[in-house]
Structures are given as structure tokens and as C-alpha cells.
Amino acid sequence: MHRLKTLRSKIMNKLYFTALAAALVGAGVAQAADAVKMGFIYVGPKDDYGYNQAHAEGCAGVQKLAWVKAEEEASVPETTAVEETMRNMIMQDGVTVLFPTSFGYFDPHILKLAKQFPDVQFFHCGGLYVEGKHPKNVGSYFGYIDEAEYVCGIVAAESSKSKRLGFIAAKPIPQVLRNINSYTLGARSVVPDVTVQVIFTGDWSLPVKEAEAANSLIDQGIDVLTCHVDSPKVVITTAEKRGVMCTGYHANQSVLAPKGYLTGAEWNWTKVYSQYAQWISEGKSLTAGTIPHLIRGGLKEGFCAVSPYGPMVSDKAKADAEAAKAKFMDGTMVIYKGEIKDNQGNVVVPAGTGLKQQDISLESMSWLVEGVIGKTGG
Amino acid sequence: MNAASNEAAPVAVAPLATDLVSERKPQRHWRGMAEAVVIPAGALLVAMAVFGIFCAFAGANPFGVYGSIRKAAFGSWYSFQNTLVHAAPVMLCALCTAIPLRLGMVIIGNEGALVMGGLGATIAGTHWTSLPPTMALIAMAVAGMVFGGLWIMACGAMKLYRGVNEVISSLLMNYIAIAVLNHLVNGPMRDPTSLNKPSSYPIPDANALGTIPGTFVHWGLVYGVVACLLVWFLMERTTYGFQVRIIGGNIRAARIVGLPVGLITLSACLLAGACAGLAGMVEVAAVQGRANESLAAGYGYAGILVAFVGRANALGVLLVSILLGGILASGGILQRQHHLSDATVLVFQGIVFVAILYSDSLYGRFKIFQERAQA
Numbered sequence: 108m109h110r111l112k113t114l115r116s117k118i119m120n121k122l123y124f125t126a127l128a129a130a131l132v133g134a135g136v137a138q139a140a141d142a143v144k145m146g147f148i149y150v151g152p153k154d155d156y157g158y159n160q161a162h163a164e165g166c167a168g169v170q171k172l173a174w175v176k177a178e179e180e181a182s183v184p185e186t187t188a189v190e191e192t193m194r195n196m197i198m199q200d201g202v203t204v205l206f207p208t209s210f211g212y213f214d215p216h217i218l219k220l221a222k223q224f225p226d227v228q229f230f231h232c233g234g235l236y237v238e239g240k241h242p243k244n245v246g247s248y249f250g251y252i253d254e255a256e257y258v259c260g261i262v263a264a265e266s267s268k269s270k271r272l273g274f275i276a277a278k279p280i281p282q283v284l285r286n287i288n289s290y291t292l293g294a295r296s297v298v299p300d301v302t303v304q305v306i307f308t309g310d311w312s313l314p315v316k317e318a319e320a321a322n323s324l325i326d327q328g329i330d331v332l333t334c335h336v337d338s339p340k341v342v343i344t345t346a347e348k349r350g351v352m353c354t355g356y357h358a359n360q361s362v363l364a365p366k367g368y369l370t371g372a373e374w375n376w377t378k379v380y381s382q383y384a385q386w387i388s389e390g391k392s393l394t395a396g397t398i399p400h401l402i403r404g405g406l407k408e409g410f411c412a413v414s415p416y417g418p419m420v421s422d423k424a425k426a427d428a429e430a431a432k433a434k435f436m437d438g439t440m441v442i443y444k445g446e447i448k449d450n451q452g453n454v455v456v457p458a459g460t461g462l463k464q465q466d467i468s469l470e471s472m473s474w475l476v477e478g479v480i481g482k483t484g485g
Numbered sequence: 486m487n488a489a490s491n492e493a494a495p496v497a498v499a500p501l502a503t504d505l506v507s508e509r510k511p512q513r514h515w516r517g518m519a520e521a522v523v524i525p526a527g528a529l530l531v532a533m534a535v536f537g538i539f540c541a542f543a544g545a546n547p548f549g550v551y552g553s554i555r556k557a558a559f560g561s562w563y564s565f566q567n568t569l570v571h572a573a574p575v576m577l578c579a580l581c582t583a584i585p586l587r588l589g590m591v592i593i594g595n596e597g598a599l600v601m602g603g604l605g606a607t608i609a610g611t612h613w614t615s616l617p618p619t620m621a622l623i624a625m626a627v628a629g630m631v632f633g634g635l636w637i638m639a640c641g642a643m644k645l646y647r648g649v650n651e652v653i654s655s656l657l658m659n660y661i662a663i664a665v666l667n668h669l670v671n672g673p674m675r676d677p678t679s680l681n682k683p684s685s686y687p688i689p690d691a692n693a694l695g696t697i698p699g700t701f702v703h704w705g706l707v708y709g710v711v712a713c714l715l716v717w718f719l720m721e722r723t724t725y726g727f728q729v730r731i732i733g734g735n736i737r738a739a740r741i742v743g744l745p746v747g748l749i750t751l752s753a754c755l756l757a758g759a760c761a762g763l764a765g766m767v768e769v770a771a772v773q774g775r776a777n778e779s780l781a782a783g784y785g786y787a788g789i790l791v792a793f794v795g796r797a798n799a800l801g802v803l804l805v806s807i808l809l810g811g812i813l814a815s816g817g818i819l820q821r822q823h824h825l826s827d828a829t830v831l832v833f834q835g836i837v838f839v840a841i842l843y844s845d846s847l848y849g850r851f852k853i854f855q856e857r858a859q860a
Contacts (some may be wrong), residue, residue: 152827180820181827185779187570187703187772192817194701198563200821211682215774233681280681309667310778471680484671 142176143204143387145169145380146196148189149181150209150337151312157338157357162208162232164358165376175384178202185211193220197227204387206380208232213247221245228393230383234470236400243394248379248402250410251464253289254435255372257442258406258413258428259354260293262370263331264301265424266352273324274305275317275334275342279483281472283335286356286372288476289442290333295478297427304329305481311337321345331369343368352419359414370428371414378409405464406435449474450481520854528844532837539832545823554833557818558811569702572810574599576709577764578788579795579802580716581637584757585651586797587720588750589733594640594655595761596785597662598633602762604666605632606769607674607776610688621692626708626766633762634755636662641754645747663781670777684777694771705767710803712760717799729753761785794841812837 145166153163159181170177178200183189189212196202203226207217210233221229221242234249235241263272272294276283291303304327306320313336321332321342333354334342340363346353347364355361355371383398391397404410413432416425434440443466446458455474456462462469475483537547558568578595585592609628613621640658643649667683669675674685694704720726728749732739740746764784773779791809795801816830849855 178821180817183817184782186768186782188813191567191570191814195567195817196821199818211777211779215772278683280683282681 141388142174143384144200144202145175145177145204145206145384146193146200146202147177147179148183148192148196148205148207148209148212149179150185150211151182153179153181155338156340156343156360156363157336159208159337161358161374162206162376165374165380166206168377169380169384172381172384174388183209185209185216189216190220193217193229197224203227204383205229206232217245218242225394228387228398234401234403238400244392246393246398246400246402250374250379250408251403251405252372252374252411253285253442254405254440254464255411255413256286256290256356257293257296257440258431258435259333259370259372260290260295261297261428261431262416262420262424263290263333263352263354264294264298265421265427266369266419267298267301267331269328269330270298270301271327271329272301272303273321273329273332274303274479275320275324275332275336276305276307277311277336278309279307281470284472284475284483285469286335287479288472288474291476291478292442292447293431296431301478303479305475305479307481307484308336314338314341317341318345322349325349325351355414361414361417364417366417367419368414368417369420370416373412373414375409375412379404403465406432407438443469448477450477450479452477514856516854516856520848520851523854524844524847525841528840529837532833532840535840536833536836539836540823540825540829543825543829545825550819550823550825553818553822554811554815557815564814566700566702567814568807568810569706570810571813572806573703573706573709574764574768574784575787575791575809576713576802576806577705577760577767578784579791579806580712580788580799581633581757581761581785582789582792583795583797583799583802584716584720584729584753584760585637585641586792587726587729587733588753589736590641590644590750590754591652592637592640592655592754592757593652593789594637594658594662594758594785595788596781596783597655597659598636598758598761599765599768599785600659600662600666600780601636602629602633602758602765603769603773603776603780604669604765605629605762606766607685607688610692610769611674611686614689614692616692618692621689622694622770625688625692625770626763629762629766629769630759631762633765634757634759637758637761638751638755641751645750659785666776666780667778674776676775679777682777684775687775688770690774692770693774694767703767703771705764705771708763708767709806712763713799713803716756716760720799725749761788790838794838796845808837809834 147166149159149162151159154160166177166179169175178196180192183192189207193205193207196205205227213231213233213235217229217231218241221244225244227244229245231247232249234247236245236247274287274290276287287305294301294303304324308316308320317336318341322345324332331352332342332346333356335356339356339360343353343355343360343363347367352367352369353364354369357374359371359373361368386398393400441461441463443456443462445456445460446454447456449455473483475481540547540550557564559565578599581595581598582592606625606629609624610621613624616624636658640651640655643654644651670685671683675683676686696703720729728744731744732746732749736746765780768780769776787809791802791805795805812830812834819825819829820827
């Protein structure tokens, strides 16, 4: 029944848009004719002040384009549930472009559905696509948000009085380690003796442990906190309540900590999603090879951004942060420039070597840089 | 009954025996059967009405919402398949609580047993990669059931020999199981190419559990239905089930009449854990293809609810799992068509279950369902 309805509405849409297009072309205005139907799927709630909110904001941003129609579903676990949601969006809502945003959706769920629906394009956040191994209608995108973390590290180090920063992280995986390391390198680029104490909570969303970790770091005299967990809300509000400073992650959390929020590393998915929508409306596709299968970018490409500075940031900190940002924008900044030692004293990037952001070896990072107090565990 | 002395034994047996005889009698009668249908159905209607009010406050048209739920859960073969996919793992997990409940034990370690079962299945599936698919699946299923079974049997043993409260021990064992899973997939079992989502090596694609022909429902559903039917037969129609129910009814009396309480407790726990372990095997073999953190997706906790709402009866579990599957399958449409928040489906689930559990206290309260006194 509903299939029939979708079909009917599809035909009506086609007729309507053909008429519209004819009218527009007749009027001499070249415009995208058919609406681009996009589906967005999140693993948690849309208002988590974190990972999912960043994507939902991207969806809201792309929906402002009149020729984009977006469907959303939140709190979809990485099980058969996400396969069902993708299938429903395709079969019931006529979605042709899917953005299942959680990292764990990719294998096996997206790969399975992509084989079943070769005409639908699947874009996954995480940069996992491998040419020849994965279906042609799958693409992936990811941002070098550690660039924004580097800038946050500068602001944090210059704001800290105790010269001790705290970092609450979910798991010691490459993505997280890279953020911790870039943050620390940023901090030590302006205040060389600053340290970053890291605590791994073990999972992406453990509010109680995150609060305990935040409190114990503050009890030790640490006065700037940051984190890499799904929702930074608990860490940020705990820091504000205890009267210490913080830098945010994923989205802008300044409303949660109007006093102590220094700045933060934010995603700007609107930029990425609008780019994809543009390509698709121009008739480009992954299968035809006219949309690249992997896209990545940092501050320069607008994939991520640094939050506006809070009231406690000094002018010197602002100037140093802006200087670093300018170097990212003109492409001269290299975060991982030798010699870099890990916190066990081993040289991990030899002198004279500079690893650019695109360097593939950075994606399997397994060490913590000198200045970080903590262990990667296993 | 308090003094478990030898001379009390014959006295204790007599009332017990009549209890057991009278236990089945009303169920055969139409009034009892009508009661068993009308009360849960009434509870469901009340729940729908309350949820409708909730939806109206949230800005959606309740009747539109009801229509969408029906459409998304049971409205067509396509949507009913969605319901069944949701129901499959929950069924097996619910048996893990339902079986010990008949023994008078409240086991809530389903999630842990599922995770251990998934781990066992992964170990078997990645170790014997060259077996033909059928043999590999059998090996995985057996490994999953043994791992899950031993996990819950440990709770049973702690209760039996040391008097450890099984509610607490099985709950805490969930966290241990998840920690073991995380440790293994981050360490000894880790596939080094799984960088940002630590996982075990995958089981070969050829050995994966496929879908039932003509559907997109995986074979786990058949495992679940068969397990429910077998457990129902075992519990309701065999001496073993009878013994389990006696222990659940009065453990002292069971000891006095000489039932092997220890053996039955341990074996029932083993069986219960094996069901959840099988659910873990299905998650690995049919869905995830490997062991990682996605195994702990909350099916175990859903199973606890289903077991209680299904009144610890395996057929009840079967029906309630499908009902829950339908509720879960309608979560998406509530978000996409009615723009209700993602938590709405949990509100609905909560209202339905509270209503059904409350309705439990209404049995025997309506005169019309009472058996007439026999002349």
C-alpha cells in the first residue's frame, strides 16, 4: 500500500518538477529540477551537545537549500536497527542519498545495504572506503578536527594558571589519540612545560564515569578540561560548576559554560553536506566516478572550525591562536614535525620529517606524545 | 511447614500435591482462558489511550500515530518482517530470564550471557574457518550456548552453594562480560586492521547465517521460535519442568520430597544461559560478522522485560517479543512522519509494559471470570 503511495507521489513529483523545470527553462533560469532526497541517521539524540548534534546541525544546514528534502532518525543502534532504518528511508520515503553518520554503521550494515540498493548512494562519516574492496555506491568523508584541537591547546595552555590540562577520552583508538596529541602539541608550542593528564573512560557515552573523571582531575589542581566522548555535556557542565575552564568538542557548548568556555573544536558538516547536495543535483554520482569516494579536509577546507573565544581568553592567547589558525588556512602548518618523542621517550617522528595531515601513517597512531600523562593501555 | 524435620515430610506432600493438581484445572476452562486474553488486551488498550494523550501533548495527532504504528509494525508483509527482525534476538534473551523465574530465581544477566555467547561463537567461527558452512554454524552455536550457559550457571552455582543473591550477581556479571569482550577485542582477539573500532577477526562470509528465503529476516528468528516451543514443552509438559515448578513453588518442600534441587537449578541456569548465548551467536553469525562493542546492544535488558510481561511462559515470551518488535519497528516512523522525538518509542514501550505488569494484579478480581463452584 505505502509502496504504491510512494510510487504515485514519485510520479506526481516527477510530473510537477518536469512542469516546473519546463517553466524555469522557459523563463531562462537554469535551476536544479528534481529535489534531492537525503536521509540522515544518528546513533544518539540530536541534542546531545556532541557528535550527533554536530551532524544534525549539518542536516539542518543543508535543508535550508530549497531543493533538498531531508529525513532524519535519531538514536538508531549499530545493529539490524540501522539496516531497517536505511531500508525504510529508501523504500518508504524515496531517499536516494543516505548519510548514516555513526562510525560503527559502516561494516557490515552500510556495506550490506549498498549491495542491495546499487542505485542509492551511501556516504559514511569516518573515511573507511577502500577502492576495489567496497561497493562503488559507497563514499566516505572525514575531517582533520585535530587542527582545531591544536588551536584549542594553544588557548588552553595560555589560560591555565597551573600549567596542567585535563583530557577525558573514550578509548585509546587512533582518532582519539591524534586529538590528544595535537592538543598537547598546540599547548606545548606556546607553553613548553605544560602537561596534559589523560583519562580513558572506556566507552563513548558513560556520563557517570565522565563526571567522576572530571571531578578527580579538578581535585588534582587541573584548571582546564577538555574531552573526546560522544557528548561533552557532562564534562563541560562539571567544569563550569567547579569553576574551572574548559574547551569544547564536536559542537559549540558555550551555552553550557558561559564563564569558563574558552573555545572548542567544532565540526562544520553543513559545508560537507551542501557540497554533496550540490554535486548530486548536478547529476554527479559515486558510481559514475564524478563524486570522489573519499573526501577529507580541515580548517582550510571548512570541515571544522574553532568556536568563538569565551570571556576568559586573554588577548595574547587570541593572537597566538589566530596566528596558528592563519598558518592552517594558508597550508603552511605541519603539526607532526620532527623530532617528536612519545611519552615513553621513543622517537616517533624523526628530526627533519614532517608528516602532513593526509599522511596515512597518522591514521594508525598508537602513541601519546611527550607531555601527556597517561597510557594507551593494551 | 517451617520445620523441615523428617516426620513433617508426609504432611507436607499432601497439600502440595493438591496444589499442583488444582494448578492446571482453571486453565482448561473457558472463563480462565477468556480472563487470560481480556486482561492483557485491556491493558494494551489503556496503554494506547495513555500514549495517545502523550502524543497529543507532544503535538501529534494520536489517531495518525496509531495508524502509523500499525502500518510500521504489522501493516504489511514488509513491515511485519521489520517487526520479526527486532523480535528474534529478544525472544532468546527473554528465555534466559523466563526459565530461572520458574525456579524462583530472578536472573538479569542476559546481556552478559549474550556477549559471552557471541564471544564463544566468534572464537569457534574464526578458529575453524575451513569447516563446511553447516558444520561451522553448528560449532558456533554450540560454542555460543556453552559460553552463555556456563556464564549463567555460575550465577546459579553462587546462589546454590554460597547463597549469593542471583539478581545482584547476574547483573554485575553483565559488566564483567562486557569488560572481557572489550579486553579481548582490544587485545588478544583484535584484528589489527580494525583501527578506530576495535573488533575481532571476521568470520568467513561463507559461514555467515543468511536470511530466510524470500525475506530479509535472518535465521535467528527460527532459532528463537524453535527455542520458545521447546522450552514451553519442557516446562509445561515434562517431569523436568514439573520439578522446576515445584522448586519455584516451595524449595523446602522440593528438598523434602527428595528432588535433586542442586542439579535442577544448575541445569535450568545452564539452559537459560544457553538461550542468551545462542542469541549472541546469531548476532555474530547473522548480523555483525565479528565480535565488537556492538554486541552489547541492549537486547538482554529488553529480554528481562519481555520475560516478566510474558509471565515467564515460553509461549507468552514468543508473543510479547513480537509485540515489542512491533513497538521498536515503529520507532522510526514516529520520528520521520510525526516528528516526535527519538525517545517517544521508549515512552510507548514503558507505558505498554507498566500497563501489562499492573494488569497482572487484576487476575481473579473480576467476577465474570471466576469459576462456578462445582456441585
